[in-house]
Amino acid sequence: MFTFLARRLAATIPVLLIVAVLVFLMLRLTPGDPAVIIAGDAANPEQVAQIRAGLGLDRSIVVQFGIWFGNLLSGNLGESYYFKMTVVELIAHRIEPTLALSLFTIVLSVLVSVPLGVLAAWRQGGWLDRALMGFSVLGFSVPVFVLGYILIYIVSLKLGWLPVQGYVRFADGFWPFIRHLILPSITLSVIYIALIARVTRAAVTETLAEDYIRTARAKGLPEARVVIHHALANAAVPIVTVIGIGIALLIGGVVVTETVYAIPGLGRLTVDAVLARDFPTIQGVILFFSFAYVLINLLVDLSYLFFDPRIRY
Amino acid sequence: MHPTELDAEAAVAAQIKGGLWRTLRGNWAVVTGGSVLALLALVALAAPWLGTVDPTLFDPASRDLLPGAIGEITNLDGETIAHKFLMGSDGFGRDIYSRVIYGTRVSLIVGAAVALVSLFFGVSCGLAAGYIRWLDGVLMRVMDGVMAIPGILIAIALVALWKASLVTVIIAIAIPEIPRVTRLVRSLVLSIREEPYVEAAVSLGTRTLKIMFGHILPNTMAPLIVQGTYICASAILVEAILSFLGVGLPTDTPTWGNIMAEGRVQFNDFPHNVFFPGVFLALTVLAINMLGDGLRDTLDPRMSKRI
Numbered sequence: 001m002f003t004f005l006a007r008r009l010a011a012t013i014p015v016l017l018i019v020a021v022l023v024f025l026m027l028r029l030t031p032g033d034p035a036v037i038i039a040g041d042a043a044n045p046e047q048v049a050q051i052r053a054g055l056g057l058d059r060s061i062v063v064q065f066g067i068w069f070g071n072l073l074s075g076n077l078g079e080s081y082y083f084k085m086t087v088v089e090l091i092a093h094r095i096e097p098t099l100a101l102s103l104f105t106i107v108l109s110v111l112v113s114v115p116l117g118v119l120a121a122w123r124q125g126g127w128l129d130r131a132l133m134g135f136s137v138l139g140f141s142v143p144v145f146v147l148g149y150i151l152i153y154i155v156s157l158k159l160g161w162l163p164v165q166g167y168v169r170f171a172d173g174f175w176p177f178i179r180h181l182i183l184p185s186i187t188l189s190v191i192y193i194a195l196i197a198r199v200t201r202a203a204v205t206e207t208l209a210e211d212y213i214r215t216a217r218a219k220g221l222p223e224a225r226v227v228i229h230h231a232l233a234n235a236a237v238p239i240v241t242v243i244g245i246g247i248a249l250l251i252g253g254v255v256v257t258e259t260v261y262a263i264p265g266l267g268r269l270t271v272d273a274v275l276a277r278d279f280p281t282i283q284g285v286i287l288f289f290s291f292a293y294v295l296i297n298l299l300v301d302l303s304y305l306f307f308d309p310r311i312r313y
Numbered sequence: 314m315h316p317t318e319l320d321a322e323a324a325v326a327a328q329i330k331g332g333l334w335r336t337l338r339g340n341w342a343v344v345t346g347g348s349v350l351a352l353l354a355l356v357a358l359a360a361p362w363l364g365t366v367d368p369t370l371f372d373p374a375s376r377d378l379l380p381g382a383i384g385e386i387t388n389l390d391g392e393t394i395a396h397k398f399l400m401g402s403d404g405f406g407r408d409i410y411s412r413v414i415y416g417t418r419v420s421l422i423v424g425a426a427v428a429l430v431s432l433f434f435g436v437s438c439g440l441a442a443g444y445i446r447w448l449d450g451v452l453m454r455v456m457d458g459v460m461a462i463p464g465i466l467i468a469i470a471l472v473a474l475w476k477a478s479l480v481t482v483i484i485a486i487a488i489p490e491i492p493r494v495t496r497l498v499r500s501l502v503l504s505i506r507e508e509p510y511v512e513a514a515v516s517l518g519t520r521t522l523k524i525m526f527g528h529i530l531p532n533t534m535a536p537l538i539v540q541g542t543y544i545c546a547s548a549i550l551v552e553a554i555l556s557f558l559g560v561g562l563p564t565d566t567p568t569w570g571n572i573m574a575e576g577r578v579q580f581n582d583f584p585h586n587v588f589f590p591g592v593f594l595a596l597t598v599l600a601i602n603m604l605g606d607g608l609r610d611t612l613d614p615r616m617s618k619r620i
Contacts, residue, residue, distance in 0.1 A: 018458025030474045037474075137606065141599035143550055145557055145573065146591035153584050164581075252465035256554055260577075270466065271558045274473040282470050290462045 004305070012298050019290045020072060023283050024065055033057075038279050043081040077287065078280035082273070087284035090269065097167045097265035098254055100177070104185040105250060106243070109192040114232075114239065116193075117200025122227055124205060132197055139194030144253050148187040148260035155183060165262040184261045188253045192246055199242040203235035210234070236307035244300030251289050342607030349600035357417040364397075365411035368567035377402060380409075380585055400589045403575050412567040413590050419568045420549045420597060423483055427548035428541045430487040435494020436537065440525055442495060443502025453499070456492035464489030468551055472560050482561060486551045490544050497540055501533045508532075535612040542605035546598045553594050569594045 027034050035052040043051070052058075056067045071078070077087035085093075120129040156164040162183055168176040207213065208231045216226045251267075258267035266285055273281035337343050356363065372386045372393075380401040386408065387393045400409035442452045459467070471485035505511060506529065514524050555561030556570025557577075564571050569590035576586025 014454060015457050015461050018454060019461050022458055022462065026470060026474065137602055138599065141546070141602050142595045143553060143591065143598070145554070146587070146595055149577075149580060149584070149587045149591065152580070157581060157584075248463045251463040252554075255465060255469070256558070259558060270469065271560070274469055274558075274560050277473060279474075282473065286462060286466045286470060289466060293463060294461050 005302070008298060008301055012294060015294055016291060019294070020069060020287065021065070023287055023290075024068055027279060027283070028061060028064070037277070038078070038081075040081050040276065040278050047081065072287070077284035080273075080278050080281045082276045082278040083281065087280050090281060091266065091284060091288055094264060094266050094269045096169065097258070097263045098267060100170065100181060101184055101188065101254060101257065101263065101265065102250060104181050105188045105192060108185050109189040109196055110243065112189070113193040113196035114200050117197040117239075118204050118227060118232055120197070120201045121204035121208060121231075129201070132201065136194035136198045139190045142190070144187060144191065144256045145260050147190055148184070148257060151183050151187055152260075165260075167261075167263040167265070180261075180263075184257050184263060187260070188250065188257045191249060191253060195246050195249065196239065196242055200235065200239050203238040204231050207231045207234045233307075237304055240300050240303050240307060244297040247293050247296050251293065336611050337607075340607045340611050342603045343611065344607075346600045346602070346604030346607060349596065350604060353417055353597055353600070354421060356414060357421050360414045360418060363414055365414050366408055368407065368412040368415040369565050370411075371405040371407045377579070377583060380589075401583065401585055403572070403586055405575075409572065409586060409589055412572050413569065413593055415567040416569045416572060416590060417593065417597075419479075419562065419566065420552065420594070422479070423486070423552040424545040424549040424597075424601070426483045427487045427490065428545040430483060431490035431494055431544055432537060432541050434487070434491045436498050436530070436533075438491065438495040439498025440502060440530070443499040443506070444521070444525055444529075449499075452495070456495050459489060460492045462489070465551060465554065468555060469558070469560055472555060477555075477560065477562055479562065482552060482555065486548050486555075490548070494537070494540060494544075497536060498533055501536060502529055505529050505532050539605055539609045539613055542601055542608060546601040546605065549594070549598055549601070 027037060030037065033052075035048050035055060035057060038051055038055075039048045054067075056064050075088060077091075079086050080090055083090055116128070116132055120126075120132045123129060152164055155161050163176075163180055166180055168180050170177045204227075208227075213226060213230055216230050217223075221230075254265065255267035255270050257263070258265045259271055262268075266288070269281065270285045272278075273285065366386055370386055372384070383397050384402065385393050400413060402408055403412075438452060438456070442449045467489045468485045471488065472482060475481040475485070511524060511528055514528055519527075552561060552568065553570035553573070556568045557574045558570075559574055561570055562568055564574070572590040573587045576583065576590075580587055
């Protein structure tokens with residue numbers, strides 16, 4: 001257990017390091033003065049000079065990376081001259097809506113997709129199976145924002161059931177908070193449901209063909225128990241794996257969904273930062289999302305120990 | 314491997330020998346997806362002759378028209394002509410129908426170009442990683458790093474750094490796709506190089522380059538074509554997202570994402586400005602995904618078993 005943990009961490013650190021190098025190089029390999037680019041349009045000449053000194057731009061690129069990486073390790077992602085605060089403060093301000101939206105979406109997607117995938121595998125070739133496969137191709141094809149607008153049009157504008165856009169903080173009331181999250185979560189979950197349901201179906205189909213399933217049926221276990229305790233339980237590893245990998249899809253979707261629904265989260269912040277050409281914020285958000293993605297997948301790897309006790313590293 | 318799977322493969326191999334074209338024609342997903350895509354390509358090519366006007370033309374007198382309304386538009390020579398706005402007009406008085414039809418060009422060009430660019434670099438890196446051992450570790454760690462950054466964020470950041478043009482948008486969307494192609498090619502190379510015919514070629518003293526391009530590359534084609542269609546579909550989506558977010562091609566360029574970004578402002582009153590390009594976008598991506606699924610089932614039956 002401990003060696004497994006150590007080995008997985010040892011494999012994760014180089015990836016994080018390379019992500020940091022790539023994000024660092026993104027700006028350095030672009031023609032133009034990095035200090036001017038970082039300062040953006042909102043900074044004055046003194047600030048540019050200050051940034052230039054802080055980045056160590058007169059020194060070699062390795063030293064520059066050292067300075068930048070040292071700041072990163074001490075939790076300093078730089079300062080946004082456009083938003084007039086440090087990038088860390090900015091991310092802390094905007095994280096709640098994104099976290100709420102993502103958690104809602106993940107829970108909703110898993111609750112819908114896993115049962116659907118299991119049923120489709122159980123009655124393979126049946127109407128539910130074909131409907132699900134059709135839906136999953138459709139789910140991969142309809143863009144998140146088109147779906148978002150269709151839902152806004154029908155549910156909010158025509159039926160008037162839910163608010164059109166915006167976000168209410170959890171602290172400002174539980175029901176308004178939930179009501180504002182329903183449509184964005186549904187919008188975002190469609191592609192995720194398509195992905196997880198497809199993999200669940202494939203994984204459960206495979207385990208259903210195993211000998212121990214025949215044994216379980218032969219000894220007279222109820223079908224529900226065979227499918228859930230024997231087939232699904234043994235298909236858990238690929239399912240949690242795709243939930244982890246799908247987080248990348250989710251992060252892309254968050255950027256779009258928050259724009260459609262005017263939610264002031266990290267996704268919207270990314271777009272605002274790009275439109276304002278505010279590079280410290282862009283770098284910070286990319287680092288944040290990538291690190292979150294890598295760490296979530298580390299947790300997914302650790303969960304194998306729980307889902308498949310045979311795995312002993 | 315399961316025995317029936319072997320039979321299926323043998324059957325498919327026999328079918329392919331009997332005529333690849335016939336096998337493909339027998340797959341409804343390939344036929345449907347391919348036909349819709351061919352139709353869209355035709356629309357893109359014939360855009361000027363489909364009752365469109367210059368998609369950048371605008372007329373203040375024809376702002377915010379509903380679909381089907383007759384309005385006027387001033388052409389580049391300064392003449393004002395009557396024009397039927399099949400899909401209505403936007404807040405500047407531009408013809409949505411013309412913009413949507415011309416938008417087909419941008420989407421298809423971006424989709425095809427991104428697929429080709431990422432396949433080219435992915436294949437190069439994958440062959441190198443699979444065949445040159447000392448390069449493998451370094452290259453694959455860098456690819457792991459790129460894959461750890463969500464693709465859309467890479468595209469957004471790169472487009473923001475470079476000025477958005479057709480070329481920069483294509484490269485920015487292609488870069489995050491390269492690692493996946495690299496991984497695929499590398500794993501294919503690693504398994505193909507163990508095949509008897511490669512060993513035979515090696516023992517006959519065939520040069521490494523000839524083995525790479527003459528023996529290994531042709532055998533990676535089927536999965537690469539399938540992967541290429543999926544990349545094409547996702548690239549079209551990402552381009553639309555970039556435009557929609559306002560960080561893609563310049564706003565007067567007729568792209569589906571740009572039309573939707575403008576329609577977004579007046580969505581409550583004129584939802585069709587978002588819906589028409591949205592339907593075209595979804596239909597295009599759906600057609601390409603179907604084509605990809607069909608190709609996967611016919612060309613690469615082993616892969617279709619996996620998902």
